[in-house]
Amino acid sequence: MNTECKESFAKSSHPLRITLVAAVAKNGVIGTRGRLPWHLPADLRHFKALTWGKPVIMGRRTFESIGRALPGRRNIVLTRDPGWRAPAQVALARDRCEALTLAGQVPEAMVIGGGEIYRLFLPLADRLELTEVDLSPSGDAYFPELDPCEWREVSCEFHEAEGDRPSFRFRRLERRRN
Known part of the structure; x- marks a missing residue:
């Protein structure tokens, strides 16, 4: 699917901002065996x-x-799994456009992972809320590579290492508009 779904939202009377939220290691790792590699x-x-x-x-x-x-x-x-059944409090989407439709008439939808879902929504994203973790762990899930020409940093907040916890920063990036 191309950007038709996002474009239809943009043309509606209620445009939707799509924000990706992720914690990412220096080497792009976001997970290992279904878990975050840090706390x-x-x-x-x-x-x-x-x-x-x-x-x-x-x-x-x-x-x-x-x-x-x-x-x-x-x-x-x-999910693409036709046999998966969502719990009662969860909405089930079979494709990207259905997920955005299920988000409803809200100002912003938050995409929270994993790697495949980030890759699917990155072309539509307006904002990235990244926690950049100063580690390079092994992992099996990765955040997609970003083109720095497409994004501009609007805020960055650094946090020092504390005990066994690594240093990290909260970064907000917004898509550059031409």
Whole structure:
């Protein structure tokens, strides 16, 4: 599917901003065996603050790794598995456009992973909310590579390493408009 779905939202009376939210290691790793390769309580609080009250779109494996619907948010799970059944509190989408439609008439939809879902939505994204973690762990899930010419940084907040927790930064990037 191309950008027709996003364009139809943009032309509507209620345009939708698509924001990708991810914690990413220096080597692009976002996960290993269905888990985050770090534990950063400040990042979890930041994630909750960014996504609270907004629809969150995620892949089936991300949903299963979380283990439950995230409270205070409309949970939309995107899967190609025809046999997968969503729990009662979760909306099921079979493609990107259906996921955006299920998000409803809201100002912003948050895409929260995993790697395949980030790749699928990156061409439509308006904003990236990245936690860049100063580690290079091994992993099996990666954030897609970004073209720096397409994005501009609008904010960056650095956090020092603390105990066994690595340093990290919260970065907000917005798509450059030509």
